[in-house]
Amino acid sequence: MRLLLLDLDTLRPDHLGCYGYHRNTSPNIDRVAAQGVRFDDYYCSDAPCLPSRAALVTGRFGIDSGVIGHGGTAADLRLEGRERGFRSRFSRQDSLWQLARRRGLWTASISPFAERHSAWWFNAGFNETLDTGGGGSESAEQITPHVLDWIRRRGASDEWLLHVNYWDPHTPYRAPEAFGNPFAGEPVPDWWSESLLAAHRREPGGHGACEVNMWDNATSPQWPRHPGEIRDAGDFRRLIDGYDCGIRYLDHHIGELLAALERQGVMDDLAIVITSDHGENLGELNCYAEHGTADAITHRIPMIIRWPGGQTGHVDHGLHYNLDLGPTLAELWGVPASPAWHGSSYAATITDGRTQGRDHLVLSQCCHGAMRSVRFGPWLYMRVYHDFYHLYPAEMLFDLVTDPHETRDLATARPEVCAEGARLLAAWHDQRMAALPDAVDPLWTVMQEGGPFHSRGQLEAYCQRLEATQRGQAAAQLRQRHAGQR
Numbered sequence: 001m002r003l004l005l006l007d008l009d010t011l012r013p014d015h016l017g018c019y020g021y022h023r024n025t026s027p028n029i030d031r032v033a034a035q036g037v038r039f040d041d042y043y044c045s046d047a048p049c050l051p052s053r054a055a056l057v058t059g060r061f062g063i064d065s066g067v068i069g070h071g072g073t074a075a076d077l078r079l080e081g082r083e084r085g086f087r088s089r090f091s092r093q094d095s096l097w098q099l100a101r102r103r104g105l106w107t108a109s110i111s112p113f114a115e116r117h118s119a120w121w122f123n124a125g126f127n128e129t130l131d132t133g134g135g136g137s138e139s140a141e142q143i144t145p146h147v148l149d150w151i152r153r154r155g156a157s158d159e160w161l162l163h164v165n166y167w168d169p170h171t172p173y174r175a176p177e178a179f180g181n182p183f184a185g186e187p188v189p190d191w192w193s194e195s196l197l198a199a200h201r202r203e204p205g206g207h208g209a210c211e212v213n214m215w216d217n218a219t220s221p222q223w224p225r226h227p228g229e230i231r232d233a234g235d236f237r238r239l240i241d242g243y244d245c246g247i248r249y250l251d252h253h254i255g256e257l258l259a260a261l262e263r264q265g266v267m268d269d270l271a272i273v274i275t276s277d278h279g280e281n282l283g284e285l286n287c288y289a290e291h292g293t294a295d296a297i298t299h300r301i302p303m304i305i306r307w308p309g310g311q312t313g314h315v316d317h318g319l320h321y322n323l324d325l326g327p328t329l330a331e332l333w334g335v336p337a338s339p340a341w342h343g344s345s346y347a348a349t350i351t352d353g354r355t356q357g358r359d360h361l362v363l364s365q366c367c368h369g370a371m372r373s374v375r376f377g378p379w380l381y382m383r384v385y386h387d388f389y390h391l392y393p394a395e396m397l398f399d400l401v402t403d404p405h406e407t408r409d410l411a412t413a414r415p416e417v418c419a420e421g422a423r424l425l426a427a428w429h430d431q432r433m434a435a436l437p438d439a440v441d442p443l444w445t446v447m448q449e450g451g452p453f454h455s456r457g458q459l460e461a462y463c464q465r466l467e468a469t470q471r472g473q474a475a476a477q478l479r480q481r482h483a484g485q486r
Helices: 027-034 051-057 091-095 096-102 144-154 194-202 233-263 322-333 347-352 415-435 442-448 458-466 472-481
Strands: 002-008 038-041 106-109 128-130 158-167 269-274 289-290 301-308 312-322 360-365 370-376 379-386 396-398
Touching: 002 233, 027 096, 027 233, 027 312, 038 347, 091 096, 091 106, 091 128, 096 106, 096 322, 106 233, 106 269, 106 322, 106 379, 128 370, 144 158, 144 233, 144 370, 158 233, 194 233, 194 370, 233 289, 233 370, 301 312, 312 360, 370 415, 370 442, 379 415, 458 472
Parallel strands: 002 158, 002 269, 038 312, 106 128, 106 158
Antiparallel strands: 038 301, 269 301, 360 370, 370 379, 379 396
16 A cells, blocks of 8 residues: 655645646646546635644544644644643544554655644654755745655555645745746636725735735745735736646646656555645635635635545545545545544545535634634535634625635625524534533634734734725724724
């Protein structure tokens, strides 16, 4: 058994050819998708980077594991307390990587993630780790040589899992200038319009159209593909081209890895998993070049599984979490899943094409704002506790079938759907709180510690910028809404 797990940061499925994108961003990823199963409605339970990978590796929702933020108490796993043994339960048996070890695989990771977030628990269960050293600022050409060397040394051996982490679609968009722009002149996504931009430029909010750099419009010569603000259609094109070039550049490097594995003669019995930690807002909800909302744009991720003897060219439309991967691999491998995991196996989808999705999902974001959403039927219901200084209403509702880019909030028009979303959220919350040893929801820990990490302490300086850019009314509203959390 050999398994290559490609962990591709900040990758929106709807910007991949195999998911229907009109630009040729991903020919190598598309080739793998044609050889396996593509999951259309796959979501990280918690976003963005650190909470998402915590859910993947622990198999638990962030409300349970404790990791829902990028700083403060909620950036660390909950302590096991007095029941902890010489080694923690997590490191002994609950980690996703320990599952692979129980299957008898040599486990290796090439990634800067653990150091980037001081998330050293991420490495629990790896026999071998290589930190590429850039803290997530790496471009693919800094990672690929390490992977090719590993494949040269170990690829032909049996019984391994190799986790490879690429970052190229992550903000700031970083494809080398020498790569050029293969999308110059090609149409950009047609959901966006200059009239929508005009509304966005009147509004406040982190990573909004006037402050793509989160709280200002600064740019850096180091990142020429990355705009500081969106003033017109040309800036939007630069943003989209920068993101898509990151994907195409990444895909080129994936092609190099696949060619190396073909030379080793192992492709016939190689399992490949291609996924991401989260998506990327590219203007949705007035959030540009960031992953700052608890919605279908930030949480929906690609999942492509090529499994020897499994389905080929199959598309699954069931609802799944990223934390479902552990139980799925356990069933495929015939190894017991950890009883601490919250995921559900969809192994039969891979082997037989059967749909095994859930009827709804709960999605959480507490790094930029503090929000929880419910994905059910065609709907996304969002409850906002901290608005990332966007002045979002407390409840929002979107029909993702007719409005996948979330441009029309239907909360006022469809109160009965909001009521059902609120009921599902409350039932999930009650269930999770009943299982917690200390009955503390870490979302409220985040709020008590001064708010989400990326918003904490930014209010007054940002309000001053709003006043200096003719948005003083928004500054007054934000000061009133967030009094006491500056």
